[in-house]
Amino acid sequence: xxxxxxxxxxxxxxxxxxxxxxxxxxxxxxxxxxxxxxxxxxxxxxxxxxxxxxxxxxxxxxxxxxxxxxxxxxxxxxxxxxxxxxxxxxxxxxxxxxxxxxxxxxxxxxxxxxxxxxxxxxxxxxxxxxxxxxxxxxxxxxxxxxxxxxxxxxxxxxxxxxxxxxxxxxxxxxxxxxxxxxxxxxxxxxxxxxxxxxxxxxxxxxxxxxxxxxxxxxxxxxxxxxxxxxxxxxxxxxxxxxxxxxxxxxxxxxxxxxxxxxxxxxxxxxxxxxxxxxxxxxxxxxxxxxxxxxxxxxxxxxxxxxxxxxxxxxxxxxxxxxxxxxxxxxxxxxxxxxxxxxxxxxxxxxxxxxxxxxxxxxxxxxxxxxxxxxxxxxxxxxxxxxxxxxxxxxxxxxxxxxxxxxxxxxxxxxxxxxxxxxxxxxxxxxxxxxxxxxxxxxxxxxxxxxxxxxxxxxxxxxxxxxxxxxxxxxxxxxxxxxxxxxxxxxxxxxxxxxxxxxxxxxxxxxxxxxxxxxxxxxxxxxxxxxxxxxxxxxxxxxxxxxxxxxxxxxxxxxxxxxxxxxxxxxxxxxxxxxxxxxxxxxxxxxxxxxxxxxxxxxxxxxxxxxx
Amino acid sequence: xxxxxxxxxxxxxxxxxxxxxxxxxxxxxxxxxxxxxxxxxxxxxxxxxxxxxxxxxxxxxxxxxxxxxxxxxxx
Ligand code: SF4
Numbered sequence: 001x002x003x004x005x006x007x008x009x010x011x012x013x014x015x016x017x018x019x020x021x022x023x024x025x026x027x028x029x030x031x032x033x034x035x036x037x038x039x040x041x042x043x044x045x046x047x048x049x050x051x052x053x054x055x056x057x058x059x060x061x062x063x064x065x066x067x068x069x070x071x072x073x074x075x076x077x078x079x080x081x082x083x084x085x086x087x088x089x090x091x092x093x094x095x096x097x098x099x100x101x102x103x104x105x106x107x108x109x110x111x112x113x114x115x116x117x118x119x120x121x122x123x124x125x126x127x128x129x130x131x132x133x134x135x136x137x138x139x140x141x142x143x144x145x146x147x148x149x150x151x152x153x154x155x156x157x158x159x160x161x162x163x164x165x166x167x168x169x170x171x172x173x174x175x176x177x178x179x180x181x182x183x184x185x186x187x188x189x190x191x192x193x194x195x196x197x198x199x200x201x202x203x204x205x206x207x208x209x210x211x212x213x214x215x216x217x218x219x220x221x222x223x224x225x226x227x228x229x230x231x232x233x234x235x236x237x238x239x240x241x242x243x244x245x246x247x248x249x250x251x252x253x254x255x256x257x258x259x260x261x262x263x264x265x266x267x268x269x270x271x272x273x274x275x276x277x278x279x280x281x282x283x284x285x286x287x288x289x290x291x292x293x294x295x296x297x298x299x300x301x302x303x304x305x306x307x308x309x310x311x312x313x314x315x316x317x318x319x320x321x322x323x324x325x326x327x328x329x330x331x332x333x334x335x336x337x338x339x340x341x342x343x344x345x346x347x348x349x350x351x352x353x354x355x356x357x358x359x360x361x362x363x364x365x366x367x368x369x370x371x372x373x374x375x376x377x378x379x380x381x382x383x384x385x386x387x388x389x390x391x392x393x394x395x396x397x398x399x400x401x402x403x404x405x406x407x408x409x410x411x412x413x414x415x416x417x418x419x420x421x422x423x424x425x426x427x428x429x430x431x432x433x434x435x436x437x438x439x440x441x442x443x444x445x446x447x448x449x450x451x452x453x454x455x456x457x458x459x460x461x462x463x464x465x466x467x468x469x470x471x472x473x474x475x476x477x478x479x480x481x482x483x484x485x486x487x488x489x490x491x492x493x494x495x496x497x498x499x500x501x502x503x504x505x506x507x508x509x510x511x512x513x514x515x516x517x518x519x520x521x522x523x524x525x526x527x528x529x530x531x532x533x534x535x536x537x538x539x540x541x542x543x544x545x546x547x548x549x550x551x552x553x554x555x556x557x558x559x560x561x562x563x564x565x566x567x568x569x570x571x572x573x574x575x576x577x578x579x580x581x582x583x584x585x586x587x588x589x590x591x592x593x594x595x596x597x598x599x600x601x602x603x604x605x606x607x608x609x610x611x
Numbered sequence: 612x613x614x615x616x617x618x619x620x621x622x623x624x625x626x627x628x629x630x631x632x633x634x635x636x637x638x639x640x641x642x643x644x645x646x647x648x649x650x651x652x653x654x655x656x657x658x659x660x661x662x663x664x665x666x667x668x669x670x671x672x673x674x675x676x677x678x679x680x681x682x683x684x685x686x
Contacts, residue, residue: 234621234654234681235621235624235625236620236621236681236683238620238621238624239620239621241683243619243620243621243680243681243683244619244620244683246617246619246620247619247620247657247678247680247683250617250619250659250662250678251659251662252662272620273623273629446656446657446682446683449657449659449664450656450657450664454663487682487683488682488683489682490682556662557661557662557663
């Protein structure tokens with residue numbers, strides 16, 4: 001087997017034992033890597049109903065065949081576990097040198113089990129694994145922690161770490177690496193924190209086995225250069241992802257005021273043009289020649305690495321139109337290791353609930369200083385922060401009074417920066433995103449405004465959502481790389497089949513990848529259903545407020561328009577039909593069989609009747 | 612006639628402006644407009660007129676607000 005190391009490193013924090021295991025070629029070909037490996041391992045090894053923040057949960061660090069190889073944008077790593085935020089399968093994909101080092105140390109997967117009795121870190125250097133006490137850095141933010149780790153282990157090592165958010169089990173805490181890299185929105189940081197695990201540090205010095213080393217070397221040399229040239233020609237990285245903000249404002253899809261509004265006259269103050277002008281540094285992931293981590297100085301003078309989602313949620317959605325202040329909120333989230341998207345959504349929901357008179361409090365939209373204070377309380381679960389740390393779904397359950405209508409989440413995970421009040425396809429993308437409302441899996445909004453029509457709830461939109469899920473939530477998540485060369489610079493997808501084949505020695509086509517994607521989507525859904533056997537299609541519905549005519553824009557291009565339930569249901573039916581899932585949103589037995597999931601769905605049938 | 616052009620993302624660096632009023636020959640099409648403002652057709656992926664997508668062959672009208680954006684994903 002080439003391209004895969006075939007090795008899993010299993011570390012138990014309760015017993016402080018380390019085991020090196022192998023996996024078969026059949027497993028590699030069936031699940032490929034990243035979220036494919038992670039969901040299969042978690043399905044097999046976790047008993048349904050376990051506490052995601054207890055010692056029975058497992059943290060998976062999973063790489064794929066292209067990860068760590070010096071090909072375009074391969075410095076990415078998948079982190080996964082049962083999610084404390086959604087109760088289902090959760091994962092994230094972040095830029096980190098761990099991708100290179102773990103592969104060079106000889107592993108594709110790291111499984112962390114149990115719970116340490118006091119704060120620890122794990123240091124992996126090739127075949128050697130050591131535990132080190134982390135009491136000294138427990139309670140520190142992620143920036144200080146990373147400095148400490150670099151001083152101890154050397155500048156070039158790969159690091160995964162958490163801040164106070166993860167330590168205090170904020171349900172939307174993330175895992176951090178490098179300057180501004182973060183991943184694992186569904187509470188992967190809290191899972192680390194619940195295990196008393198402050199950091200994983202990796203150094204690998206071996207060669208990653210590939211089938212055709214010469215071809216892979218050429219790819220590394222040429223394609224990284226070509227991507228850099230395209231970037232120079234276009235100038236994409238001048239604004240990076242933040243160019244979207246001005247566009248969303250134009251098309252009435254910007255999150256403003258807890259998504260009650262879809263555009264704002266002051267949006268220009270925090271748009272890509274302003275950010276590019278304020279940019280002082282640009283950071284990026286390893287093996288990338290189109291660095292997109294645009295960094296500004298925040299109000300307090302810290303370097304804050306920004307992207308569109310962060311500005312959308314911490315800026316316009318909170319009606320904070322001061323870029324330096326948005327930078328401050330962004331910096332605090334990164335340092336605390338909490339998800340910027342969920343944090344912004346939580347604060348907006350809190351302000352909205354106060355506004356609606358559903359709860360008492362002194363936080364208002366636009367109040368950046370108070371927002372900072374609340375983030376600090378949240379990361380430490382102090383006072384009102386303990387309530388905010390549980391995310392919008394649980395907050396709404398506590399508040400009651402119909403507040404669930406404007407708690408902006410799907411499956412418990414907060415919606416990222418597209419306001420779909422009248423964008424049906426994108427609403428479906430959030431509704432059916434495998435792990436809860438994430439933008440990473442299916443960004444259909446440009447298609448539905450351009451090639452389809454905004455009003456349409458037609459089958460073409462369901463088809464497009466699935467096509468994008470196969471690529472974005474599939475291919476890039478199981479090969480484990482960054483999707484931006486394809487998305488932003490038009491780098492052809494067929495390149496990824498080429499990389500895969502040169503690395504593994506196999507002869508796959510893109511169609512083979514789509515089968516793997518569909519298998520993984522069915523498996524992630526099975527994981528959720530096993531946890532929630534009363535599963536029904538309403539779990540794929542976006543929040544009620546997007547359907548509420550009284551919430552329609554009063555003016556502008558979508559004045560008077562909102563989503564409609566019966567039409568959304570039709571769209572969902574198309575989606576299920578194309579996927580081979582039943583009307584509840586559960587893959588049918590015959591679909592499972594086609595995907596080679598007979599055994600897993602036999603197991604699932606013990607919890608729920610399958611069609 | 613006069614139209615307002617807003618350019619998204621890197622297109623503004625190609626054209627040298629982010630948003631401005633442009634004087635163009637009457638009933639100019641999108642395709643004819645692009646070279647006038649220094650935007651390559653291959654980079655202009657989504658053209659919106661007053662918030663609605665239009666094609667390259669669409670003739671423009673006096674007072675139109677045209678938003679031109681390149682390929683992007685949002686993150
Ligand atoms: S494009 Fe951005 S997110 Fe992707 S690898 Fe490069 S720096 Fe990382």
